[in-house]
Amino acid sequence: MKLNTTINGMPKNLEIRPDDYLVDVLRANGYLGVRQGCDTGNCGVCTVHLDGKSVLSCVLLAIKAEGHEITTIEGVPQQAATIANFFVEQGADQCGYCTSGTVMNILYMEQLVEDPTEEEIKHFLKGNLCRCTGYASQLRAIQAYFNLRRQQKSEGQVPRGGYEDENRKPESP
Numbered sequence: 001m002k003l004n005t006t007i008n009g010m011p012k013n014l015e016i017r018p019d020d021y022l023v024d025v026l027r028a029n030g031y032l033g034v035r036q037g038c039d040t041g042n043c044g045v046c047t048v049h050l051d052g053k054s055v056l057s058c059v060l061l062a063i064k065a066e067g068h069e070i071t072t073i074e075g076v077p078q079q080a081a082t083i084a085n086f087f088v089e090q091g092a093d094q095c096g097y098c099t100s101g102t103v104m105n106i107l108y109m110e111q112l113v114e115d116p117t118e119e120e121i122k123h124f125l126k127g128n129l130c131r132c133t134g135y136a137s138q139l140r141a142i143q144a145y146f147n148l149r150r151q152q153k154s155e156g157q158v159p160r161g162g163y164e165d166e167n168r169k170p171e172s173p
Contacts, residue, residue: 008075033073044128
């Protein structure tokens with residue numbers, strides 16, 4: 001069967017089986033930044049955006065993406081690099097396996113919460129597991145990232161995370 005979707009802004013017509021999960025389809029088509037971890041929706045490494053909203057691709061049947069827009073970590077390279085630099089500076093990136101899913105959730109949070117509190121950050125990242133660094137360094141990195149965004153805004157720069165399209169608004173969680 002065919003899956004007609006858009007991945008990182010490019011229309012795609014992919015051959016899938018009815019029981020394929022989105023993570024498998026994405027990886028089979030070269031989107032290797034989408035990681036596989038638990039295959040139960042518990043670790044967050046497979047996080048992608050579907051129509052601008054964070055979803056766990058390991059528990060989403062690929063056919064559910066029919067007619068929708070998928071964004072993977074490969075589709076947000078500049079934003080991902082910026083956040084990754086904060087992770088490196090804070091020692092929050094050791095093996096990097098969880099980073100792409102975490103970045104995707106940070107970008108989703110940025111779309112919904114302009115200046116997140118520590119509790120809001122923890123809420124948005126609750127499902128992103130990291131076995132290497134612990135979470136204190138990740139929290140510091142994310143807070144530093146949002147501090148930069150706040151500073152840029154106060155200096156008259158309009159910081160953008162996530163997507164280039166200013167008219168695009170994600171659904172509420």
